[in-house]
Amino acid sequence: MLSSEGLLALYLCISNDKISDTMKRLTIIYWLTTVMFSLWMLGNAYAYLTSEEARRLCAHFGFPDYFRVELAVAKLIGVPVLVLPWLKGRIKEWAYAGFVITVISGFFAHLASGDSVRDSASALLALVFALISYASYHRLQVASSITKSINTGSLTTIV
Template structure:
């Protein structure tokens, strides 16, 4: 029971984090500037926002197959690693990775506490 609660809390917090960033990708001009600053083309911001929305749905909808959830966890992991590398590659310090580490921690807790039989 406690493991299930930890799973849902970590998954909900991670999902809110991803939904907030996806919303920003679509609406906030500072995200557009940030993507340009990191050297990414503008269309990548839209693609990443859509992917995050789909990934959140895959994590939160309990009737989806576990395999699909696994792809969502893998995609989010790749996203977080890529974001960290991008920030470090342009010369930002390790302190710029604070939110990435928090998101990665929530994602890891969600993954390792997920129920073994359906969600």
């Protein structure tokens, strides 16, 4: 991994147009994957609370019925944390961690209850969306921080 000075040197070698294009691309990737993942989790939460099929599925996994409601509430709390741009830092990290644990656990719950890998694959797809959202979020944070430092002239002391 590059040091902050190395990242800065690399950043300074890139033209402003390239930086702007990269930021736009990262922003699109972030919002696309975050919104898709969030809608998926909201759909799951709604199903957990209203669907008889979700109740049967939780029983199939061997989970108590209240766990289905707990998962729904956690997802309903976590989605706004991911989507609201002014929520940053540890709370967003915890939301991502909770979703990743939930999705991975769902995949293994399917397998452990005898479902095929094909029937369990939707959990892996959700994991891919969550990981891309997470990675692009962090890349945007770094790029934004460097851009802000360059624009304010605070990087001149490092270079």
